[in-house]
Amino acid sequence: MSKDDFALEARAAWLYYKGGLTQGEVAEKLGVSSVRVHRLIARAATAGIVKITVQGSITECVALEEEIKRLYGVPDCRVVPELPDAADPFRAIGAEAAEMLSTAIESGVHAIIGLGHGRSIASAIDQLPQLTPGGRLSIVSLLGGVPHQRRASTFDVIYRLAGKTGAEAWVMPVPLFADTSSAAHTIAAQRSIAETLRLGAESSLSLVGIGEVTGTASLIAAHAIEEDDARTLRSAGAVGEILGHYYDAEGHPVEGPIAKRVIAVAPKSLSRGLVAMASGAQKVAAIASILATGHLKGLITDEPTATALVAFANRVKPAKRKSASTRGS
Numbered sequence: 001m002s003k004d005d006f007a008l009e010a011r012a013a014w015l016y017y018k019g020g021l022t023q024g025e026v027a028e029k030l031g032v033s034s035v036r037v038h039r040l041i042a043r044a045a046t047a048g049i050v051k052i053t054v055q056g057s058i059t060e061c062v063a064l065e066e067e068i069k070r071l072y073g074v075p076d077c078r079v080v081p082e083l084p085d086a087a088d089p090f091r092a093i094g095a096e097a098a099e100m101l102s103t104a105i106e107s108g109v110h111a112i113i114g115l116g117h118g119r120s121i122a123s124a125i126d127q128l129p130q131l132t133p134g135g136r137l138s139i140v141s142l143l144g145g146v147p148h149q150r151r152a153s154t155f156d157v158i159y160r161l162a163g164k165t166g167a168e169a170w171v172m173p174v175p176l177f178a179d180t181s182s183a184a185h186t187i188a189a190q191r192s193i194a195e196t197l198r199l200g201a202e203s204s205l206s207l208v209g210i211g212e213v214t215g216t217a218s219l220i221a222a223h224a225i226e227e228d229d230a231r232t233l234r235s236a237g238a239v240g241e242i243l244g245h246y247y248d249a250e251g252h253p254v255e256g257p258i259a260k261r262v263i264a265v266a267p268k269s270l271s272r273g274l275v276a277m278a279s280g281a282q283k284v285a286a287i288a289s290i291l292a293t294g295h296l297k298g299l300i301t302d303e304p305t306a307t308a309l310v311a312f313a314n315r316v317k318p319a320k321r322k323s324a325s326t327r328g329s
Helices: 003-018 023-030 034-046 059-072 091-107 119-126 154-165 181-189 191-201 227-235 257-261 281-292 303-328
Strands: 076-080 112-115 138-141 168-170 205-209 238-242 245-248 274-277 298-302
Touching: 003 023, 003 034, 023 034, 059 076, 059 281, 059 303, 076 091, 076 303, 091 112, 091 119, 091 205, 091 274, 091 298, 112 154, 112 191, 119 154, 119 205, 119 274, 138 154, 138 191, 154 168, 168 191, 181 191, 181 257, 227 257, 238 281, 245 257, 245 281, 281 298, 281 303, 298 303
Parallel strands: 076 298, 112 138, 112 205, 138 168, 205 274, 274 298
Antiparallel strands: 238 245
16 A cells, blocks of 8 residues: 555545544545545544554645644644545644544653643643543643633533543632732632642643634633723734733733733643644744744644645745845844
8 A cells, every 4th residue: 555545544534533524525525536535434433543543644645744843842742634624723733732632641651731722722632532541630620710711611511521531620719810910919829829820831741722812812702801901902913822921023922911910820830741722823923932932842834724824934035034134234
């Protein structure tokens, strides 16, 4: 069997078993007949490619992973295949994050795992089976709650993951943003909150989402911050957000009133095991911003977003070099 045949089998199996597509949808996606898809999936199962997870690299995704690591300096990158527009946009990266979490939890390497919030993380938890941790495990919220998020809230994902693992759950029953900086200081000083923040900062693996600063941003939609706050952030150069902390295009923290009101673990304290998951054309600049901080140890995204990230880096970096050359002349 050629490498191309093996890659096609792996892709068909991934789309079917992990992507949740029907065989007809897989056929349309790959541009082959339904009969061939049936045979590809059957051969993948017979050959042992399909186990609990889908084994086998998909060439295009691996190439994108290596390019993003090279361009952005992130140690690890996982790119999952593109799913059709009609598919759940969070399912693919959620499946990859679930696989990562499953391995990490069962290995017993991590005593503390920190979680952020968002629909991608919620999808990952949904796709996890019941697990037996390899050692004592605490699941810790890395930030206060976000209103109107329901199943994507930090409280919900913490309790659901704890329920699937039997791990100890630590949450922060406070808002992500306090009304004032003095209120944030007072809340963070409360013993239970201070202890949760301390434990969160000790996480050896942290899984977070990435937010943008546009009108479609989840924190704006959830009214965690108001549009006036978002305009102030954009005026100050904010492009990307993790854990309620905002960064400009160069990866520098954006200071200001919002930064003093946030109740969350500082991303820079999580650098030894901080993994972000995000996808979507509207998030490309935000993802690049967060990658530029140097805090991430890993990124989970999908093919279209990864392709856009490569194009973004190749477009922006020559412009920076040209600007630097002009300044020096």
